[in-house]
Amino acid sequence: METITLTYPLTEDIITDYARPQVLAIGQFDGLHLGHASVIQSAVRLAAQVGLPASVMTFHPHPKEVMKKGDYEGYLTPPEEKEEILREMGVDYLYIVEFNDAFSRVSPQNFVSGMLLPLGTTTAVVGFDFRFGYRGEGHAGMLRELSENTMDVHTVPPFLIEGEKVSSSGIRKALQEGDVSLTNSWLGRPYTLKGTVMHGEKRGRKIGFPTANVEPSEHYVLPAKGVYAVRANHNGTWHQGVMNVGVKPTFHDNVLHPTLEIHLLDYSGDLYGDILLVQLIHFIREERKFNGIDELVSQITKDAMTARELLQPID
Numbered sequence: 001m002e003t004i005t006l007t008y009p010l011t012e013d014i015i016t017d018y019a020r021p022q023v024l025a026i027g028q029f030d031g032l033h034l035g036h037a038s039v040i041q042s043a044v045r046l047a048a049q050v051g052l053p054a055s056v057m058t059f060h061p062h063p064k065e066v067m068k069k070g071d072y073e074g075y076l077t078p079p080e081e082k083e084e085i086l087r088e089m090g091v092d093y094l095y096i097v098e099f100n101d102a103f104s105r106v107s108p109q110n111f112v113s114g115m116l117l118p119l120g121t122t123t124a125v126v127g128f129d130f131r132f133g134y135r136g137e138g139h140a141g142m143l144r145e146l147s148e149n150t151m152d153v154h155t156v157p158p159f160l161i162e163g164e165k166v167s168s169s170g171i172r173k174a175l176q177e178g179d180v181s182l183t184n185s186w187l188g189r190p191y192t193l194k195g196t197v198m199h200g201e202k203r204g205r206k207i208g209f210p211t212a213n214v215e216p217s218e219h220y221v222l223p224a225k226g227v228y229a230v231r232a233n234h235n236g237t238w239h240q241g242v243m244n245v246g247v248k249p250t251f252h253d254n255v256l257h258p259t260l261e262i263h264l265l266d267y268s269g270d271l272y273g274d275i276l277l278v279q280l281i282h283f284i285r286e287e288r289k290f291n292g293i294d295e296l297v298s299q300i301t302k303d304a305m306t307a308r309e310l311l312q313p314i315d
């Protein structure tokens with residue numbers, strides 16, 4: 001898969017290098033959840049049927065981040081992770097359109113005539129609720145007409161789980177409520193965060209539970225405060241672990257921003273400066289204020305046992 005950053009209007013170089021007949025799935029696709037996967041898989045299937053490349057067009061930064069609407073909570077899948085997932089899905093070209101103030105004002109007509117058609121899009125594949133162009137005035141039903149019938153358009157129906165429409169907003173809400181089970185079932189994989197291990201207060205090792213403090217590498221949607229069973233990948237090896245997302249009320253008052261701390265169950269070594277990929281597997285309990293270190297340690301010991309029981313053995 002090749003990743004290409006696009007700006008509007010397209011440059012002559014981009015058109016020379018990338019204009020070709022292609023099947024293009026278009027969307028924000030934050031989360032790449034099962035609904036998004038069904039749109040992208042439709043594009044990959046259609047492309048294979050007609051012998052054309054399968055492409056995906058997405059937008060970065062997230063429009064809500066740029067428009068500063070105030071309800072922007074972060075990414076479920078930052079660009080790098082999106083790229084990895086799309087590569088595995090068999091996508092040939094990933095176009096990342098730079099979303100900025102000027103792009104937000106491009107009309108639906110100009111998006112089609114200045115972006116989709118010059119790239120050679122023969123078929124556009126979009127979700128049922130796809131909106132595009134200034135103020136989201138464009139919708140799936142307008143794409144064919146705006147292309148003057150030169151583009152085929154496939155609209156993919158909502159993906160339902162137990163009668164509910166899988167959506168990025170539903171996943172964000174579930175994560176912020178600590179509902180790992182719904183999050184992972186709608187994503188079709190465990191929610192994953194990536195970050196670097198930073199120095200903390202050095203208390204963990206003294207109480208028998210060293211915890212790697214993970215500073216997220218991107219502006220992720222953070223899970224609710226609480227304790228989770230996790231799997232963590234360090235240099236290609238998966239470990240079982242138990243993570244606290246919180247403000248450590250036993251030791252601190254008035255901390256605003258939660259930190260992510262992971263105790264790996266069967267590990268000892270130096271992780272500082274290293275990258276961990278952390279998969280949320282189960283929610284265990286809410287964070288609490290304990291009456292002293294002994295109570296906290298006895299609870300963390302129980303949490304570690306619970307995590308061990310909840311996590312499947314790793315092959």
Ligand SMILES: Cc1cc2nc3c(=O)[nH]c(=O)nc-3n(C[C@H](O)[C@H](O)[C@H](O)COP(=O)(O)O)c2cc1C
Pocket residue numbers: 200201202203204205209210211212213227242243244246247248249250251261262263286287288289290296300303304
């Ligand atoms: C599994 C687990 C559960 C935790 N639960 C709580 C909790 O409920 N309340 C709390 O104040 N701190 C909790 N902590 C955070 C500990 O207070 C923290 O790991 C310890 O103070 C070490 O901090 P340090 O890594 O900055 O040295 C938890 C930590 C772990 C690993």
Ligand SMILES: Nc1ncnc2c1ncn2[C@@H]1O[C@H](COP(=O)(O)OP(=O)(O)O)[C@@H](O)[C@H]1O
Pocket residue numbers: 197198199200201202203204205206209210211212213262263264265266267268269270271272
């Ligand atoms: N099983 C383990 N799980 C997590 N970190 C570990 C483990 N064993 C050793 N470490 C190391 O210990 C550090 C955490 O120790 P801790 O005393 O909590 O210090 P800090 O407050 O700086 O996080 C980790 O960053 C890592 O380098």
